[in-house]
Amino acid sequence: xxxxxxxxxxxxxxxxxxxxxxxxxxxxxxxxxxxxxxxxxxxxxxxxxxxxxxxxxxxxxxxxxxxxxxxxxxxxxxxxxxxxxxxxxxxxxxxxxxxxxxxxxxxxxxxxxxxxxxxxxxxxxxxxxxxxxxxxxxxxxxxxxxxxxxxxxxxxxxxxxxxxxxxxxxxxxxxxxxxxxxxxxxxxxxxxxxxxxxxxxxxxxxxxxxxxx
Numbered sequence: 001x002x003x004x005x006x007x008x009x010x011x012x013x014x015x016x017x018x019x020x021x022x023x024x025x026x027x028x029x030x031x032x033x034x035x036x037x038x039x040x041x042x043x044x045x046x047x048x049x050x051x052x053x054x055x056x057x058x059x060x061x062x063x064x065x066x067x068x069x070x071x072x073x074x075x076x077x078x079x080x081x082x083x084x085x086x087x088x089x090x091x092x093x094x095x096x097x098x099x100x101x102x103x104x105x106x107x108x109x110x111x112x113x114x115x116x117x118x119x120x121x122x123x124x125x126x127x128x129x130x131x132x133x134x135x136x137x138x139x140x141x142x143x144x145x146x147x148x149x150x151x152x153x154x155x156x157x158x159x160x161x162x163x164x165x166x167x168x169x170x171x172x173x174x175x176x177x178x179x180x181x182x183x184x185x186x187x188x189x190x191x192x193x194x195x196x197x198x199x200x201x202x203x204x205x206x207x208x209x210x211x212x213x
Contacts, residue, residue, distance in 0.1 A: 001038045003209045004029055006124040010161040012044040015197050018205040020212060025161040027123055038211040039076060039134040042092075042121040043200075045192045046139035047099055047149075049109030049117050050090070053141045055188045056195040058087040059116050061137035066094035066122030073134035080138060080208040084199055090115030092137050094122030100149040109145065116141060134211060138199060142192035143185065150178035153185055 005016045006029040013023040022032035029040070046059065053059065060080045064070045069091075081087055093114035099105055108117060121137050128135035143149060152171035158164045172179060206212045 001212045002036050003207055003212070004032045004037050004040045005207065006040065006042045006120045007044045008118070008120050008161060009044065009157065011193060012196070013161065015193065015200055016043055016207070020206045026120070026159060029124065030127060033127070033131070037131075037133065038213075039073065039136065039209045040124050040128045041076075041135065041207055041209070042118065042124040042137045042139070043196075043207065044118065044120065044139060045142035045189065045196065046092070046116040046118040047105060047143045048115070048141045048145045049093060049105050049112075050115040051145050053088065053090075053115060053144065055141055055144055056191045057141045058084055058195060058199050059090045059092070059137075059139045059141065060084065060087045061092045061121070061139070062089050064092045064094060064121045064125045064137060065112055065114055066125055070125040070129060070135075072136050075210050076134055076136040076208060079210050080136065080203060083202055083208055087138075087199075088115075092121050092139060093117045094125075095119060096122075098149065098154050100151075100154055102146050102148050105145050134209075136207075136209070138203075138207070140192045140196045140199065142189050147185075147188070148181065149185060150181040151175060152178060152182055
């Protein structure tokens with residue numbers, strides 16, 4: 001049996017992968033699913049939509065909003081919360097594009113009653129619902145609700161989850177005033193990745209899935 005993990009970045013994939021976890025970046029996760037898959041988990045970093053969440057906080061989702069509200073698997077989520085007692089329960093909002101401005105994050109959080117936002121959980125829950133298999137979500141906050149992301153971060157990722165250094169440098173050259181915000185974003189991302197690694201180590205090789213057997 002195996003768990004399929006849905007991530008958005010190569011660095012997340014490297015942290016999450018194990019003999020019991022097949023990792024897919026973006027929609028590629030669908031190619032990792034077969035008859036031995038016992039669950040799908042969306043895992044990685046996310047943006048905060050709630051003022052109560054700080055950089056490095058871990059969120060175990062109760063539900064995901066992706067066109068409609070999907071409830072996460074109770075046994076899997078409960079086990080992750082038991083293993084990660086400092087993790088916070090919450091609602092994840094799926095979007096198809098990065099949410100950069102603090103004002104937009106506040107508006108989305110209030111209008112959807114959501115706590116964090118990512119770009120991977122929607123396809124993960126849709127596929128889990130279609131296949132009628134359990135899903136769970138674990139996200140670590142990399143930017144708080146008051147943080148405006150600099151323009152370079154919006155062009156930083158390639159579809160394969162690697163960093164598009166050329167696009168980042170071009171954005172910086174066009175607007176060098178974003179450099180302090182870019183440094184802050186990088187520093188806070190490092191904190192989030194470190195927290196994600198700690199969570200993965202605690203959850204173990206199956207990411208807390210109770211159905212591996």
